[in-house]
Amino acid sequence: MDIREAARKFGWPKSRMKVCELTLNYACNARCVFCYSSPDMEEWKGKDDMRYRQAADYLMFSYRNGARMVQFIGGEPTIYPELPKLVRLAKKIGYPAIQVISNGINLGDRAYASELAACGMNTASISIHGDNAAMHDAVTGIKGSFKKAVRACGNLLDLGVYLNINTAITALNYRQLPAFTGFALDNFRTDSVHLIAAHFTGAAGRSPEKLIVRYSLQAPYLREAIAAFGRRRVRPAFRFLSNYVPCLLPEHANLMKDWELPDRDDDLFLPEEKHVGRMYAMVTDKLRAKAETCSRCVYNGVCAGFEKNYAAHFGRGEFRPVSGKRTIFAVRPVHG
Numbered sequence: 001m002d003i004r005e006a007a008r009k010f011g012w013p014k015s016r017m018k019v020c021e022l023t024l025n026y027a028c029n030a031r032c033v034f035c036y037s038s039p040d041m042e043e044w045k046g047k048d049d050m051r052y053r054q055a056a057d058y059l060m061f062s063y064r065n066g067a068r069m070v071q072f073i074g075g076e077p078t079i080y081p082e083l084p085k086l087v088r089l090a091k092k093i094g095y096p097a098i099q100v101i102s103n104g105i106n107l108g109d110r111a112y113a114s115e116l117a118a119c120g121m122n123t124a125s126i127s128i129h130g131d132n133a134a135m136h137d138a139v140t141g142i143k144g145s146f147k148k149a150v151r152a153c154g155n156l157l158d159l160g161v162y163l164n165i166n167t168a169i170t171a172l173n174y175r176q177l178p179a180f181t182g183f184a185l186d187n188f189r190t191d192s193v194h195l196i197a198a199h200f201t202g203a204a205g206r207s208p209e210k211l212i213v214r215y216s217l218q219a220p221y222l223r224e225a226i227a228a229f230g231r232r233r234v235r236p237a238f239r240f241l242s243n244y245v246p247c248l249l250p251e252h253a254n255l256m257k258d259w260e261l262p263d264r265d266d267d268l269f270l271p272e273e274k275h276v277g278r279m280y281a282m283v284t285d286k287l288r289a290k291a292e293t294c295s296r297c298v299y300n301g302v303c304a305g306f307e308k309n310y311a312a313h314f315g316r317g318e319f320r321p322v323s324g325k326r327t328i329f330a331v332r333p334v335h336g
Contacts, residue, residue, distance in 0.1 A: 002191045003237035003334050006162035010122045011096050016335060017069040019266040020062035020095075021279060024083065025049040025075035026271075030103045031141030032129075034168050034211050036202030050271040052082045058269040059090055065276065067267055069097035071125075078106035084119045091120030099123040101166075103140065104149030113155040124156050125164040125194070130173050131183035139172060153188045164192040164237075170204065171213040178224035182232075191234050191334070195225060197243035199287070200309030208313050215248045215318050226252055229331050236333045245306055246299045250322050253299070254329045254336060258283075260302045280304075297321035 006012065026047040059070060070090045077083055077100055090098045100116060104126040107113045128149050129139035136146035156163050165184040177195065184193045198204045204211045229236055239257035246253035258280060268279035275282045288305040299322060306319050
């Protein structure tokens with residue numbers, strides 16, 4: 001199912017929907033080596049889940065605040081006991097798009113996937129970190145997790161759920177990006193494959209020399225991954241490159257997301273705090289910076305800047321001003 005089919009089936013608008021991002025927990029049934037909320041880190045141990053009543057109130061509040069898509073995230077939202085109940089509530093409130101963002105371990109269980117779909121989940125984002133079990137299981141730290149994630153994708157497709165595939169790009173898997181992208185497009189009948197450069201937060205931030213790779217080293221593999229869409233004549237549903245800025249790959253600036261200062265921001269709800277209409281702005285305030293040379297870039301007025309800790313570790317040499325915006329791109333997303 002491509003994005004056009006999904007939009008017709010579920011009544012999604014053509015324009016971008018404001019998002020209610022609901023973080024239900026910090027606990028997880030995987031141990032991903034890059035994770036921002038790694039269970040091995042002291043600051044994440046013993047954190048409370050969001051109470052059901054609190055989550056229900058946030059769902060209603062954000063809908064009244066203009067949100068029309070809800071994303072249930074964690075941690076791992078599928079280990080939150082009342083997730084089906086919240087999905088059902090989101091449908092009752094009227095959210096057109098109800099998404100669960102998951103590692104796929106529990107959604108590999110057909111009965112559980114069916115329960116969530118019956119409650120109203122109509123889109124899911126499954127994290128897969130390689131095109132083979134050896135790579136994926138090494139990243140998640142759970143033997144057999146690749147098999148379960150692939151099974152989850154099959155379950156969701158059979159249930160008529162619109163599917164997105166996420167991958168976190170680290171020093172372990174960046175060379176496999178072209179093969180991974182082809183694998184995802186060929187095996188999961190999706191037009192949405194989300195490539196996310198690992199952030200300098202959590203476990204990755206603690207071991208950047210092992211897990212984070214320079215953008216300049218990623219670039220040739222990213223170009224080949226993008227070309228995989230063109231070779232298959234698949235038009236990507238959305239911008240699918242995250243944690244990049246246009247100066248890194250100017251010829252693919254139109255495929256980058258989350259680098260622009262938003263004109264209408266989303267809502268983020270955590271168990272301990274909320275950021276109403278300031279999800280991206282909050283991240284930008286905390287994590288991003290600019291160099292003096294950015295003032296000479298044509299994107300300076302809308303660009304939120306590069307990741308502070310990346311620049312502190314690798315320097316700012318890769319971030320060079322772009323003199324002119326392109327108007328012709330080899331690959332264009334359906335929703336830009």
